[in-house]
Amino acid sequence: MANELNPNKKTMSSLEIAELAGRNHKDVMRSIRDMEPAWVKVNGRNFALVEYKDAKGETRPCYELHYDECMYVASKFNDETRAKLVVRWRDLETGKAEPIISLVKTEMKQPTISDKMKAATWAAKFLNLNENSKLIIAKQILEPYNLPLPDYTPSKGIIKSATKLLEERGLERQISAQAFNKIAMQKGFLCEVERNSSRGQKKKFKSITEKGLLYGENQVNPNNPKETQPLWYGDKFDEFLNVLGF
Structure with missing residues (x-):
């Protein structure tokens, strides 16, 4: 009004x-x-x-x-x-x-806690966020209300970046992270998402698709909470490389 x-x-x-x-x-x-x-x-x-x-x-x-x-x-x-x-x-x-x-x-109408939780639920579903990332968002919303929340929700397995997992297998010279991401995107396990930056420009970041959740999880990027960071299960990475054709 x-x-x-x-x-x-x-x-x-x-x-x-x-x-x-x-x-x-x-x-x-x-x-x-x-x-x-x-x-x-x-x-x-x-x-x-x-x-x-x-x-x-x-x-x-x-x-x-x-x-x-x-x-x-x-x-x-x-x-x-x-x-x-x-x-x-x-x-x-x-x-x-x-x-x-x-x-x-x-x-401007201030968003209610219900509005914030609905937005967070939509974002978590759209970005396929893992449980720990959902918890981080929930804590940001609920912190002013002093509601008890756990500090950490465990993942389904040990998760690491593709770069780290390739290095552990001595494959970093044969398969670059860029090549890995390109094939994963082509086969529908990974996608690119756009967001608006504070300067009005478009920023792109990668997110694991629903199909890719068998092999990894999306975590809120610790360097930029507005983006996801794809992380992959260590015990399924060799299988995933075979699926991608490496």
């Missing part, structure tokens, strides 16, 4: 914080997002996520923070920026300053 900005409402946007800190708004948004789980855990509420229209008339997201939320976020910045934030709040309260956002904003 669209609401006009209430000039008497004592809030500060992430746009204003970015301007005072001399930082890119997207970086400030990321910092606030990273701090939000701890705030939810202590206070039981999310930061207000709203939309605004930029100079091009395009709709963009930003946070709208109350005083206590703003002071919490300010702990991420240096002394000078924190001082500027204090002065800015004083000017807002005394009417010496106006909020940066003076356009129509739309409050």
Whole structure:
């Protein structure tokens, strides 16, 4: 539902914080997002996520923070920026300053735990994630609610990357990981998935298909949680190489 900005409402946007800190708004948004789980855990509420229209008339997201939320976020910045934030709040309260956002904003509905779990279930099914990766996602969703979850769910066998398993067999010079992946994709055991990067570009990563789950598991990539990392069962790898025709 669209609401006009209430000039008497004592809030500060992430746009204003970015301007005072001399930082890119997207970086400030990321910092606030990273701090939000701890705030939810202590206070039981999310930061207000709203939309605004930029100079091009395009709709963009930003946070709208109350005083206590703003002071919490300010702990991420240096002394000078924190001082500027204090002065800015004083000017807002005394009417010496106006909020940066003076356009129509739309409050964005915060996803419920049910919404998050549905999205996680879809992602786990679409990417054929293993049990441990599903657990990692569940812990990220449920951590603010202090619900008990196990630390680890064992895989069905010892899983390693194709590169590691080829090295263990002394085959790395005969079969490169690239050649292995190419044949696995051609035979339908592996596929390539696309995602959008933070810069709006397309990033590709590999994921084991349902057909390939007999020989391996998809694990959340520890270097990039937005991607999967195909890992293969060590005790079935020789059989898998024969199936692939190596």
